[in-house]
Amino acid sequence: xxxxxxxxxxxxxxxxxxxxxxxxxxxxxxxxxxxxxxxxxxxxxxxxxxxxxxxxxxxxxxxxxxxxxxxxxxxxxxxxxxxxxxxxxxxxxxxxxxxxxxxxxxxxxxxxxxxxxxxxxxxxxxxxxxxxxxxxxxxxxxxxxxxxxxxxxxxxxxxxxxxxxxxxxxxxxxxxxxxxxx
Amino acid sequence: xxxxxxxxxxxxxxxxxxxxxxxxxxxxxxxxxxxxxxxxxxxxxxxxxxxxxxxxxxxxxxxxxxxxxxxxxxxxxxxxxxxxxxxxxxxxxxxxxxxxxxxxxxxxxxxxxxxxxxxxxxxxxxxxxxxxxxxxxxxxxxxxxxxxxxxxxxxxxxxxxxxxxxxxxxxxxxxxxxxxxx
Numbered sequence: 001x002x003x004x005x006x007x008x009x010x011x012x013x014x015x016x017x018x019x020x021x022x023x024x025x026x027x028x029x030x031x032x033x034x035x036x037x038x039x040x041x042x043x044x045x046x047x048x049x050x051x052x053x054x055x056x057x058x059x060x061x062x063x064x065x066x067x068x069x070x071x072x073x074x075x076x077x078x079x080x081x082x083x084x085x086x087x088x089x090x091x092x093x094x095x096x097x098x099x100x101x102x103x104x105x106x107x108x109x110x111x112x113x114x115x116x117x118x119x120x121x122x123x124x125x126x127x128x129x130x131x132x133x134x135x136x137x138x139x140x141x142x143x144x145x146x147x148x149x150x151x152x153x154x155x156x157x158x159x160x161x162x163x164x165x166x167x168x169x170x171x172x173x174x175x176x177x178x179x180x181x182x
Numbered sequence: 183x184x185x186x187x188x189x190x191x192x193x194x195x196x197x198x199x200x201x202x203x204x205x206x207x208x209x210x211x212x213x214x215x216x217x218x219x220x221x222x223x224x225x226x227x228x229x230x231x232x233x234x235x236x237x238x239x240x241x242x243x244x245x246x247x248x249x250x251x252x253x254x255x256x257x258x259x260x261x262x263x264x265x266x267x268x269x270x271x272x273x274x275x276x277x278x279x280x281x282x283x284x285x286x287x288x289x290x291x292x293x294x295x296x297x298x299x300x301x302x303x304x305x306x307x308x309x310x311x312x313x314x315x316x317x318x319x320x321x322x323x324x325x326x327x328x329x330x331x332x333x334x335x336x337x338x339x340x341x342x343x344x345x346x347x348x349x350x351x352x353x354x355x356x357x358x359x360x361x362x363x364x
Contacts, residue, residue, distance in 0.1 A: 019278070021277035021278045024277040024278070025274070025277070031277045033277050033278065035268075035269060035276065035297055035300070038257070038260075038266060038267040038268070038269070039266040039267075039268070039300060040266070041260075041261075041264055041265065041266055044257075044260075044261065044266075044267065045261055048261065067250055068249055068250045068253055068271075068275075069253075071250055071251075071253035071254050072253050072257050072267065072269070073257075075220070075226075075254050075255075075257060075258055076257055076258045076261055078220075078223070078226075079223070079226060079227055079230060079258055082223050083223060084220060084221040084222070084223055084226075085220040085221075085226065085254065086217075086220070086221070087217060087220070087254070089250075092207070093250075094217065095203035095206040095207070095213045095215050096201070096203045096206070096215065115217055118217070118221060
């Protein structure tokens, strides 16, 4: 399932709470700003509820959230479904032993890290971020989890930018989003 | 003030889940790693519940969380007490109009930013972070909120490093922590 039915009144309120900022961080980019959603207590609550309704009772023991905006949505979902929260971070932020996955950016590469021992082989995981654009970051997160034997059940984002074809980049991994922004 | 007395068994459980990583990010620093707490759904929930119990029904309409680990604890608290969540971020991360507060580090300076319009004058606010060390970041956070006319009711952290005297640096603002680490 790609996204929630437009008739769901919660979705339209969530969508309208998201602010679009032109030319950030560079000219030509229409930035999808979720901070205004976080200021709307009902819409933020509804956002979390929509994910919890989908993932509760599905034997998911891991919610992995991508730094930094995945840290905002991931933990409330994890707490509600009884899963652990695993932060996926930029390099040199996590103390102790980590595994790293390099991924491509438009220009150059970046690295994502996860703690060794945070997850066990066989666990079922969700990956959460505020938005999927090209899918590069989500792919790196999928790889990190799969490298240690975890089954990634689904990637979940508040917003998708379908023109950037991130969904295709995820291959066979399902993607669930609340709002599609063209 | 720290949580103690009848909360002792919960506090002990939370404290036991925090991992100390020596010599991170530099030699001589004993890093208090809360990621292991997040791997224990019960302990993570207890952590959030202790803050929620303290702040629910106190007419707090803003929970400000400091990037990035304040993003993990702040939103679940905000959602439970019916407050908005306001991310306080490093420079150039927030799109649109921001106000900035510079603060002093051990070597050099840093800057914390908040969105213009996120908070109204007269609102009652909490500031949340995973840990208070010297108190520099929390001070900058309080300044941002007070500059726009909000009342900072309390600063709340999971961990305090009392030897670094952060509590004194808060200039009389109350500080509530769950765990002290010497």
